[in-house]
Amino acid sequence: MPMREITYLQGIHEGLQHVLEHDPESVLFGQDVGAFGGAFKLTAGLQAEFGEHRVFDTPICESAMLGCAIGMATQGMHPIVEMQFADFITTALHQILNNAGTRHYRTGNAVPIVVRAPSGGGSGGGPFHSEELETFFCHMPGVKVVYPAFPSDARAAIVAAVTDPNPVIYMENKTCYRSVKEQVDDRIAPLPLGKARVRRRGEDAVVIAYGAMVHEALRAAAELQESDGYEITVVDLRSLKPYDLDTILAATAATGRVLVVSEGWKTCGFAAEISAAITETGFHLLDAPVQRLTAPDVPIPFAATLETRYRPGAGDIAVALRDLIEF
Amino acid sequence: MPMREITYLQGIHEGLQHVLEHDPESVLFGQDVGAFGGAFKLTAGLQAEFGEHRVFDTPICESAMLGCAIGMATQGMHPIVEMQFADFITTALHQILNNAGTRHYRTGNAVPIVVRAPSGGGSGGGPFHSEELETFFCHMPGVKVVYPAFPSDARAAIVAAVTDPNPVIYMENKTCYRSVKEQVDDRIAPLPLGKARVRRRGEDAVVIAYGAMVHEALRAAAELQESDGYEITVVDLRSLKPYDLDTILAATAATGRVLVVSEGWKTCGFAAEISAAITETGFHLLDAPVQRLTAPDVPIPFAATLETRYRPGAGDIAVALRDLIEF
Amino acid sequence: MPGMWTLETVQKVAAVDSAVWVDVLRLMVLARKVDEQVIRLCRQGQIRGSSFTGIGQEAISVAVAVAGEPDDLFAPCIRNVALHLGRGETPLGIMRQVLARPDGPTGGRDGNIHHGRLENGVYAMISHLGAMISVVAGGVMAKRRHGKDAVGVAFVGDGASSTGDFHEAMNFAAVFKVPVLVIIENNHYAYSTPNSRQFACRHLVDRAVGYGIEGLSADGNNAAEMYVTVRGIMDDIRTNPRPVLLEAETMRMRGHGEHDDFKYVPEELLLLYHRRDPIKLALRAMKAAKLMDDSAFSAMEAEIEAEISQAAKQALSETEPSPDTLTQGVYADA
Amino acid sequence: MPGMWTLETVQKVAAVDSAVWVDVLRLMVLARKVDEQVIRLCRQGQIRGSSFTGIGQEAISVAVAVAGEPDDLFAPCIRNVALHLGRGETPLGIMRQVLARPDGPTGGRDGNIHHGRLENGVYAMISHLGAMISVVAGGVMAKRRHGKDAVGVAFVGDGASSTGDFHEAMNFAAVFKVPVLVIIENNHYAYSTPNSRQFACRHLVDRAVGYGIEGLSADGNNAAEMYVTVRGIMDDIRTNPRPVLLEAETMRMRGHGEHDDFKYVPEELLLLYHRRDPIKLALRAMKAAKLMDDSAFSAMEAEIEAEISQAAKQALSETEPSPDTLTQGVYADA
């Protein structure tokens, strides 16, 4: 098959297009996603292609948007809701935690909704347009969470999320939108939810990462190989709930040294979960304590000087890995 | 000083009474907290004592209640907001995470609000009246979280929460309301936030717990002493953010074996944070991997048979401790 | 029948097939007696926690249940056991629900009133007030896309009208012209909080104009008026899709739950509504219209009571779900 | 001045001290030129991300800023730089804010428009639309308990009126009779979404009746009408505390942010509002009333421009905060 280069944003776009084309029950809605194409122009052209009936704008009402999606989903539709920024979901978490997340357990009725959550900082979005909220969603029973890092996975994860009969939070990283590119062909298969992917292999240590941090980790690994000759495994989780404990443990066994990286806040963050899970089930595999490298417990600052320090980067990861290996 | 026995509920009530009496800037509001005395009769008599101006009912609007509190707090008042059940905060988390939690960092203006969150299951509240949401709050920068287990601490924690210049989520456990009693005198001093209390000492293992789980842990420790002669340390965290890492590490050093117990959900729960933090800073102190004992990732079920299995109890803790000690 | 009606209403009532009134009365009695049975079980300590009933408010649910078509969708709240019963739930199902039995509508996983069977078009509520209006709107949008001429009905209380969710859903439905009837059952209290501390407008139906939709009021204790009003709206929005707001004034004749002594309600108000009991009013009118007599009514009551006590007995003989099922079914299988 | 006014309005306008009109005009020009400077900095790549301005909507903020008393509280939104400037923020403060300088109102921690100085009674907004109305209501409640006769003013857009937070806060303020003026700046669009897809009522001010409060409309591009209207309401609710809703029709003359080419806005609408530019309208009226002439206006412009370019130069000469301060001040010290 011929290959072509697409961006992460195109990956999501193509995933949406694929779903809208092949699944007549799918609809996409959110603020400004129609003719305007969304705040990031990610949905540009989809309304023109599939019609106002399939791709449409809503008023500004996150709770009603999610409630509407739940109602549709329980009647056999496959709604995809775009939050303009992930940050605004906190006005309506009850619709996800309580209404969508508990429904199958309580009634046996499936709620196949997908909530797209443009996430993450790095370009001056400030405290209300940069949040990483995966921890909230991963803590919710009945909810699944995906977080692709590469364009092909982003595309495949849309298909998987829409196909899954459960509420899926689709985390998408805004800094990856245009900066991350990949060669892909036109075959689109759903991403297997719950399966990580090892992006690089080495025996000195493993970095467990997701979203934009996968790319920082890969840069750090390349740097360290060059500078110190260290060989680093990089695990791209791709799916956060469920997460792929088998792959994590295998990498732990192979390296004995684990660094978990997240651009979310530290306390009670997703990185803690991975650390705790490794401790519980793979303690004997460890040559050094599992370390977390995360954002500090600070609102996401606007100034470039502050945000650069705030957000873990390849340099920070390299330092943490060196410390870990030389522990 | 003469001693008398009070319940956990009375502890909170007396704390509120103390604050309302001594701090003219304090007010207490929420749904039905006035003449009716609240869904649990916890605030009974306070409106009669302090007047409608200080203790008042609101319409059903969690976001406006919290917003109003933030507005008052920035003007020098000390509002205490009662959520009728903690579960309903998820309709308005943005007011805590974004509006209260970021304000001091962004503007230098303090936001001394207290949000009372009646939490926890155990008596058939079902999925929407039993939630344990401390993980959400502990993940929020700029927010503090207390969770007392004993009547005297409950009383002192109200005073501390109101005195603190930051947003404080005051977790209170509904099953403890009438079942937990303690001898107290009339001296009321604020609880030092961030300080745990060791409730029992032993060298075989330590249980780190909070809220209702402290009592289950104490029962388990007593049982194990009797049945197996094991000596268990029980740490009552009392404050979850900040949490008392020094006390946790000291207990880890003394026992080498740590069980973290929480009635919240497992994945990304608060117990993971404690496990990760011990691993990071006290790995060398461990003789066995830190274990978590939490509720499973399941909506809180209503039936007694299910809820009893759902919620960690003294028996489960004893089993986990025995496994840990015999690791 | 009470004298405040317009000629038009009287004519509408008269035009309804008399069998409907028997259905309406029967369903009100059934709901009342189911609720009374639940209260007995609660008093006997058979039910975990408190119990929440709709005693005094039956006419509203019954009107909707009887007016609905098979494809319609409903979002009941905590006062609508009559809606459940009218849309296919059985007394046995209710007994199993409140007793947390495995064969009940939520298999014992949810609390007493948070049930609903989607196969009957009835959504299981969540407690968060106001949250279900947008759900039923979305459900109706889906049904209509599937070619069904479904309409939706959501029930909320006066207190729930203060929530942001109420507002978002009303505006959303108005913008998308979704055929949902949102009924505010104004029973004067939200738990202990009276209307005067819940809102400052004269009537909650005054909110309709702010959504650009019609708003109507009806006497929530008058089953005939409720039925002709609800039926009229549902028929109308079925062919001319749009949301409508209906405020039904009524009274909760028990505490918020059985644990609540509702001393905050003035005696006179309860007395007034006691005289305006929806079953009494309907029975009197039907007797006057010769649609019912004492012996037929007694027979109806007896039959219903027998069914309910049999249901309670059956449910009591069953046991709660096995703890081993605790973690099953959190997710739907792919 | 435009001819649609009632005699009463004309009389009210005439009764205002003429010095006020000069203040109003000056502040509009200042805000416009500050916004234009921000746009220049944005184009030059000096600003992170996009920039959000209030060009075309200045009259609304200015009316409030000039009408306010020292104890009053304000919750501006993203189109209200004029409110900030009118309540004590300096052009230098704004430049420092958009350039994320340590001496700016948020010390570079927050994005360009999310600032406010509490010492001036101005709350720093959060992005979550509608969330600040209840905050300003709470602030006013506190001030009144402290014996000040403060009133509050919150600004929201047409889009924000769809949020649950808008509703909860309006109802809350109505129940507690909090003196807040909530101004909906209806600029016809919420980002790309036109009014027709945002709400279905005729006018957003129709929502007032549903809260049991007064609702007024005013021409948001007519500074004189805005001022007399806002001043009248603020004076009135100061002594007779209660919330009021005011819908001001206006137009956003740029994109949602500078990244947005706003092609979704029909040319004619922009042309219409271009002719109705609030500064032009005010200047023409003031010239007709001999309150301003060309040379005085040029002098005013020149003076303002000098201040702004000096402010920009100063702010540009400073540097962003040291990364070492990143974790400071998340909590207030006990």
Ligand SMILES: Cc1ncc(C[n+]2csc(CCOP(=O)(O)OP(=O)(O)O)c2C)c(N)n1
């Ligand atoms: C968002 C939210 N806040 C608080 C509650 C707690 N609560 C349950 S019922 C109730 C009163 C409801 O009053 P109303 O809507 O009038 O219904 P009624 O009980 O009178 O039928 C309250 C406050 C809730 N369920 N949801």
Ligand SMILES: Cc1ncc(C[n+]2csc(CCOP(=O)(O)OP(=O)(O)O)c2C)c(N)n1
């Ligand atoms: C709760 C919430 N949802 C979504 C957004 C994203 N958002 C920011 S501004 C905006 C449009 C606002 O329109 P309007 O209220 O009319 O204000 P205007 O920009 O026209 O002044 C949107 C959707 C937000 N800030 N908050």
Ligand SMILES: [Mg+2]
């Ligand atoms: Mg009510």
Ligand SMILES: [Mg+2]
């Ligand atoms: Mg607008």
